[in-house]
Amino acid sequence: ILVVGDVGANATMTPEVLAHCAVGTSAVARDLFPEAVLPTINGAMVSYSNKGSDEGPSPELVRQASELVPGVLAERIKRGQRYGTINIEGEVKISVALSRRSAHLYRRGQESSFVGGTNVLIVPNLDTGNLLFHLYATRYPEARKFSVMFGVRFQGVDLPMDCTAGDAALGVKASVLRLHRFKHWSRTPKDTFFRRHRILAINPGSTSTKIAVYEGELERFVEEIQHSVAELEPFEGQRVVSQYEMRKDIILKVLSDQGIAADDLDAVSGRGGLLKPIPHGTYRVNQAMKDELLGGVGADHASNLGALIARELVADSDRPAFIVDPIVVDEAPERVKVTGMKAIRRRVISHALNQIATARRYAEHHETFYEYLNLIVCHMGGGITVGAHHKGRYIDVNNGLDGEGPFSPQRSGSEPAGQLIRLCFSGRYTQEELLKLNKGKGGLIDLIGTSDFREVERRLDEGDEEVARVYEAMTYQISKEIASLLPAFNGEKVDRVLLTGGLARSERLVADITASVAALGCGVTAYPGENEMRALVKGALRVLDGKEEARVYEQAN
Numbered sequence: 001i002l003v004v005g006d007v008g009a010n011a012t013m014t015p016e017v018l019a020h021c022a023v024g025t026s027a028v029a030r031d032l033f034p035e036a037v038l039p040t041i042n043g044a045m046v047s048y049s050n051k052g053s054d055e056g057p058s059p060e061l062v063r064q065a066s067e068l069v070p071g072v073l074a075e076r077i078k079r080g081q082r083y084g085t086i087n088i089e090g091e092v093k094i095s096v097a098l099s100r101r102s103a104h105l106y107r108r109g110q111e112s113s114f115v116g117g118t119n120v121l122i123v124p125n126l127d128t129g130n131l132l133f134h135l136y137a138t139r140y141p142e143a144r145k146f147s148v149m150f151g152v153r154f155q156g157v158d159l160p161m162d163c164t165a166g167d168a169a170l171g172v173k174a175s176v177l178r179l180h181r182f183k184h185w186s187r188t189p190k191d192t193f194f195r196r197h198r199i200l201a202i203n204p205g206s207t208s209t210k211i212a213v214y215e216g217e218l219e220r221f222v223e224e225i226q227h228s229v230a231e232l233e234p235f236e237g238q239r240v241v242s243q244y245e246m247r248k249d250i251i252l253k254v255l256s257d258q259g260i261a262a263d264d265l266d267a268v269s270g271r272g273g274l275l276k277p278i279p280h281g282t283y284r285v286n287q288a289m290k291d292e293l294l295g296g297v298g299a300d301h302a303s304n305l306g307a308l309i310a311r312e313l314v315a316d317s318d319r320p321a322f323i324v325d326p327i328v329v330d331e332a333p334e335r336v337k338v339t340g341m342k343a344i345r346r347r348v349i350s351h352a353l354n355q356i357a358t359a360r361r362y363a364e365h366h367e368t369f370y371e372y373l374n375l376i377v378c379h380m381g382g383g384i385t386v387g388a389h390h391k392g393r394y395i396d397v398n399n400g401l402d403g404e405g406p407f408s409p410q411r412s413g414s415e416p417a418g419q420l421i422r423l424c425f426s427g428r429y430t431q432e433e434l435l436k437l438n439k440g441k442g443g444l445i446d447l448i449g450t451s452d453f454r455e456v457e458r459r460l461d462e463g464d465e466e467v468a469r470v471y472e473a474m475t476y477q478i479s480k481e482i483a484s485l486l487p488a489f490n491g492e493k494v495d496r497v498l499l500t501g502g503l504a505r506s507e508r509l510v511a512d513i514t515a516s517v518a519a520l521g522c523g524v525t526a527y528p529g530e531n532e533m534r535a536l537v538k539g540a541l542r543v544l545d546g547k548e549e550a551r552v553y554e555q556a557n
Contacts, residue, residue, distance in 0.1 A: 003029050003145075003174075015064035018045070022065065023072045026086045032174060035085065036217070043088035046128065066090035144170050197266040197544045200313070201536040202251070204271060204305040206240070207232065209247050212533040213260060216541070221258055222533060225250055239300045241293055244308040251309065267544060268313045269536040270306030272326020274299045277348060280329045280356055280394055281551040282539040285311040285321040288555035303327060322550065324539030325353045327401070331393045336488075346404075350385040350397040351501070357535030358500040358527050359389045373495045376485050378478060378513075380503035381530060382451065383439070384408040386481040388488035396488045398481065403438040406477035409451035409503075412442030413477065444470065453503055460508075475509065479516035486520070497524045504528040 005025030026043045033041075045062045069088050076083045137145060145167055157171045196216030203210040212222035227247070235243050252262065270285070273293060283289070285307045293304050303326070310321035329352035337346045355377045356370070363370045371392030378386045384406050387397035398405030398414075407413030424434060437446060445451050447470045448459075459467040482497055497517055499510055505528040514524040543550045 003032065013061070015061060015068055018061065018065035019068035019072045022069060022088055023076055023086070026088060027076055027083055028174075030083055030086055035082070039085065041086045043086065045088070045090035046132070062090045197541060198260075198264060199537045199540050199544075200251075200255070200265050200268045200310075201533045201540075202268065202270040202306050202309050203532055203536070204247065204302045204309070206302045209251065209305075209309075210533065211251055211254065212537070213255070213258070213265075214534075214537040217534070217538065219534075223254055225254060240302055241300070241304050241308060244305050244312065247305060248309045248312045251313070262313050263317075265313070265319065267320045267322060267540045268310040269322045269324055269540040270308075270310035271303045271353070271532070271536065272323035272328070273304030273306060274301050274349075275326060275328050275553070277328050277330035278326070278553065279331055279551070280325050280352065282322050282324050282543050282548065283326075283553045284550040285323060286553055289323075289553045292555050320540075320543070320550070322536075322540045322543065324536050325356045327352055329356070329394055332396050336396050347399050347402070348397060349399050349401040350387060351379040351381070351383070351400060351530075352387075352394065352397075353532055353535050354379050354500055354530050355385065355387045355397070356389070356394060357531055357538065358498050360538070361527060361531075362496060362498055362525060374489050374492055375496055375498055376482055376494055377498045377500065378482055379501040379530075380408070380478065380499065380509075381501040382408060382410040384411070384413075384478060384481075384501075384503075386478070386485065388485040390489055390492075396485060401439070403442065406481050407443040407447075407474060409444045409453065410442065411439050412437055412446070444474070453506055453509075457506060457508060475512045475516065479513050482513070482517050483520065494520060494522045496522050499524060499526040500528070501530055502528070 003025065005021055005028070022043055022045060026041045029038075030041045045066060066089070069090075073083065073086060073088065076086075133145075137143065145163070157168075157175050163171075196218065198220075199214050201212045201214065208224050208226050210222070210224045213220045225247075227250075231246065231250075232243070235246075255261065269282075272283070275289065275292060289307055290311055293308055307321070307323045310323070314321045327349050329350070330348040332348050336348070339346060358377050358379075359373070359375050360370045362375065363373055369392075370389070373389070374391065375389040376386065377389060378384070379400075383400040383403075385397050385400035386405060388395050400408075400411070403411045404414050423429070424431075429437070436442075443451070444453075444456065448456070448467050450456065456467060456471060460471060486494065497520065499513060503509055504526045510524070510526045517524065542548045
């Protein structure tokens, strides 16, 4: 979108008029572009001398106006704190405004837009303004454009001779938005100018299905659907994937209660299941994936339902169904998988969705990209996985599904192999009982009788010595697992350790792990919670917004 400030009824250009027009045009841009789309509005005043005279936008006029801008902007900020993200500087020579080659001379710390970091140009001259208007319209033919009129209280719409019907509609929409801005809206609705895709996220569990509808990155509603014993009874003894039709119908009913039909969705994003090992990314659910999940090639797990339900909801339409970073994401080199026994190879199964989403979130917060960072991410929930992320690749992680790594609230973690083998043949436990101890009834449940970390902290506060001993051991094992991943980066510096998952809500645990891994020298950041629904949505959005291509799943041989 190209926003053009027009002096309108201001016939004579003075420093005062120029200062008000500069701030006003920048304020319009701030009103129309949400901060999520354009974090700052950086304005620059363009000047030139016409054969040494003071005609047109002379340097002197621009300099005098620049001195007045801070006061005018301060008054504007009193009307709304969002205007504090506006920065206007002078002056930029006309040669720079016209030239990409010399733009680097005027960078202001950002890489985007017209002149270095500038995204608003203030040109106090009709001829020069027209020149730049047509120049940018030619350079960016896909841009939509409209003018902002000054001196007529925004009630006029000025249309260029070459405007399209879309430009005219945009100009009217922008003017109406400005007229009603201060009465009715606390912020610009993002889909006024930037369409928000409506996406359904689906995260199936063994006895529940969590769903959420997002419009862009804005959550509209979230609900966890509990499946009763009566609903699940007909599927007793069958593979969990046999439930996908039943769960789909219940989801449609819940959506209907919210006034949403399947046709209202732009895409459906489901939790990925136990497929073959694949690289990270967003995958379109295709027939090969469906056949593999229904064919029972991999293990039976509730997450297998995500792709099947998503595909069924968009059947017979051109709307896509996706899975995002399933638990089988595997980008680890061969050295990670070799063990000392020929019959056993390490498998890479983890909380890949939240691991990678947390790494991307940290990158966004620090205005960089996942592909530029070396990160160790520790997901701490019912199970604990600690992963190495090397410049956009997920290169090592413990197999949380099989209980490898530190013990957790529900899982036993890695055990001494010899003792475990002898226990298996001791006759004390059946195979099923040992599998439950490994995952489901191990860890804190077996050691202190609870998996509720709030209960653990309460007992710590009461001075329970047994709980303190177990808590110290778990903290140590998590920290040890984090530090053990240093060799994965081949000597490169680790940028940050990230803690996520439900246990990251514990300030005590975060503080103790931070202290334990301080020798790494990179620091620790916590992102509490699992954030899986948002991660499913953001993976779909990256494809729908053209930021990445959807990957194609190929059936295992």
